[in-house]
Amino acid sequence: MACGEFSLIARYFDRVRSTRRDVETGIGDDCALLSVAEKQLLAISTDTLVSGVHFLPDIDPRDLGYKALAVNLSDLAAMGADPAWLTLAITLPEVDEPWLEAFSDSLFEQLDYYGMQLIGGDTTRGPLSMTLGIHGLVPAGRALKRSGARAGDWIYVTGTPGDSAAGLAILQDRLDVADAQQADYLRKRHLRPKPRVLHGQALRDRASSAIDLSDGLVSDLGHILKASDCGARILLDSLPYSEAMRDNVDAEQALRWALSGGEDYELCFTVPELNRGALDVAIGNLGVPFTCIGQVVPASEGLQFFEEGRPVTLDLKGYDHFASH
């Protein structure tokens, strides 16, 4: 195995297009050696993607190369960290050169875009899966944590959550969208989610907490509420929907996808009243809508949903993530 392993790594992954100054030794020794500037904290996250669980087995390798990195960048965005280095451990059933070329081209394109460098990895034979380790840098004391929300803070989301679930439904022939442009938009929201890295950076010192939407809004907001020991009121009328969603999906399904669809990789964050003006200035020009969807309340009030000013009870089946906490 090791022979094939080395030639694989050498050929497809050992191409250093960007050379960061903080990388003293990259791929090719027992460890990579990195320097971290003074007063910077290191932010580290790791995610595994398994074929058939996290992506469709017949996924275009270019989409996979994109999404594998985007999902991990989204974790950095949620901390307000600047992307820096990546490790990639990939398990492949066979050496499929066109596949590897398309996958690695797409991955390196994104790495270059974000000024990142691949610093190490491992290649093994087996069922297709990969584990990425992403490393970012954030000024000490300015990271966005889940635990900073306080009663009275306003709750925001970027973008239009639920689109990714609608896109997946199209890909799996569970949703029919006649308009080709709208269908394409929704599919792209699933296959090519945009990690909100710039938003995360701009939210430092302004948001009191943040998380990225990987499991669904109710579930992920639940993590903030749990870590911050708070409750929340969500105004269902305020939930933002894309035009493609409004035009093609009935209201009940759209609501369900918005609250629990998952894989949107938008940010959900809380902002103290005093910072709302600064927020508009900080992220108003980034070309992505952001919407206030409710307010943080004391933990004793739990998580409540309102529609037309009145509390409503939602059937929380399908919101398992939150139910488990």
Next chain:
Amino acid sequence: MACGEFSLIARYFDRVRSTRRDVETGIGDDCALLSVAEKQLLAISTDTLVSGVHFLPDIDPRDLGYKALAVNLSDLAAMGADPAWLTLAITLPEVDEPWLEAFSDSLFEQLDYYGMQLIGGDTTRGPLSMTLGIHGLVPAGRALKRSGARAGDWIYVTGTPGDSAAGLAILQDRLDVADAQQADYLRKRHLRPKPRVLHGQALRDRASSAIDLSDGLVSDLGHILKASDCGARILLDSLPYSEAMRDNVDAEQALRWALSGGEDYELCFTVPELNRGALDVAIGNLGVPFTCIGQVVPASEGLQFFEEGRPVTLDLKGYDHFASH
């Protein structure tokens, strides 16, 4: 999946026995947040272990928990780095609680021993495999790289390479060792390799290059020679063998295992003539034999083997790793 995932993580992996001061945020946010002291470099390595490829499918989970970490610690040792943090991405076919308890107990025992902290991870369902990301710290400018060997330097190994391959042969019923203690010793060398962390630290400023023996001596020394643009003379008479190896394995097989057995996780390193005295002082009291097995020569001389003072040609079949470079 996510539900089970969270309860798994919470129950077995979210136990912080050691709390390092450099961990500002551990498990439980989008990223871990870590601080790196001034004048320290970060050393990062990642390794995947797949059932049936890197370990026997019926391996005792305690041995697996030990070895998964040991293999990664060995990469830090080869750089002379101090162990610090671990990420663990594990894919499991099912939630087998006794298995998880035994695996994680063993893993945390080792983490505690080395003063390390688990800072993040991911749990997914699928065929058993895991990817560890290990993070260490090394004083800037003092890391042991593969590229520092120079003609004239002496080549050393710790321990007795080949024992791990003999241990594996016993486990697979390919080798019969009558003496129970000797059989146990060899099996342990395969199942519980000792990462040479203390040796790596002591070799800073003394060794000119280092690597750990994962693929076999010829292959791994080959990486040093390639990175340093050198050749080497290996004195086969000098290769160190354990008593268990000498008593139970014929000379030809022992030589083959010593040169290409793999998975010994001993260190191979080079030392300039001037540092040989300091070397004895630095690692002479660590309780592990270390042996000079040859000398670095100019690249033009290639890799040569000597027996009783005369050059010998080895059949390099089974030494694929090196042949591929």
